Amino acid sequence: MREFTPPPVTTKDKVGQVTLAYAFQLKATFDPKKVEKTPRGERVFQGITGGTISGPGLTGAVYPDSGGDHGLIRESDKVEDLYARFMVRAANGEWLYFSHVGYRRPDGYFRIQAYFDADAGGPYAWLNDAAIIGTAEADDDRNEVTFTYYLAL
């Protein structure tokens, strides 16, 4: 392995600052879970059946049956590795692609990182180059999940 000695730099005393701004909230409904037992854990598919989005950054609705969560509940630590994707129709008629990764832990921690595709010239183009994180709250009895999205600036 090649070696490298970092040169002395004065930037080590700098800590980059991140601030958060509330963007929007999604209340989503899902089909019941379909579970597949794989060697790495339980692959859980839950199709999305609908949802509404509201907040200062976006108003719209989930396009029913346009995707869902393909999560993996890891064998080793029982943490769900989330992978949720679906389409959204904004209030102005524009189509948006929503994609999420994140972790849902047995202790209740449920946090996401979200990626979006939006029309390049449209009012939601800012979603294309954005770091957006969020919380999620699941009601497993009703197959409902509420996602709250924050823009990291």
Next chain:
Amino acid sequence: MPDMIDRRGLIAASIAAGGLLSAGSAGAAEPSPADPKLGPPPPGIPRIELRWAFCVSIFFKERIRIRSDSGRVFVPAVGGEVWGPRLQGRVVPYGGADYAGAHGLDATYALQADDGALILIENHGYMKRLDGKKMPRVPAPPRRPGEVPDQTFDAPPDSVVPLRMRLMPVFDAPEGPHAWMSRTVFVGHGGRYQNPDHTIFTYYEVL
């Protein structure tokens, strides 16, 4: 550097990151269509707190560009250091690279903690100029031996061109004291520096 603070200001930064949920000092400089409307959440909306976890410095010596729509740039990491409250160590020399392109930052590096554990980081995110101009995508001219690279070309330091770099990393850590990194969502900040060419990443745990 409007959104960099020194370590003495860290407590204030943690409050700004997690508590105030302000639009941020850097936001004022950027003509983002979203910023004016966004801000703190109304009552009843779940809030998020951030906690500074660690910083990573990464040093570079070259950028290899591909002339295609992908805009792909290969930027190997020569090495670097990791410091902060929750992880200390180094960037494994030549242990990864950024393969950034039109889709954004796309880096994979190996970190090594002081206890020897290897931790893989996949770094996704964006780097954009706050002056509204696009990052140039044409290949750089060939360099003569001994020539100092033109660091203002496509990854200029923040002091030359105002940049915003934000990150959504995913870590793959072994079982043991670092396993928490594989089950925690992070968000990060990047700052560009020259002489020598390096980037400082600051990572926050999303609590």
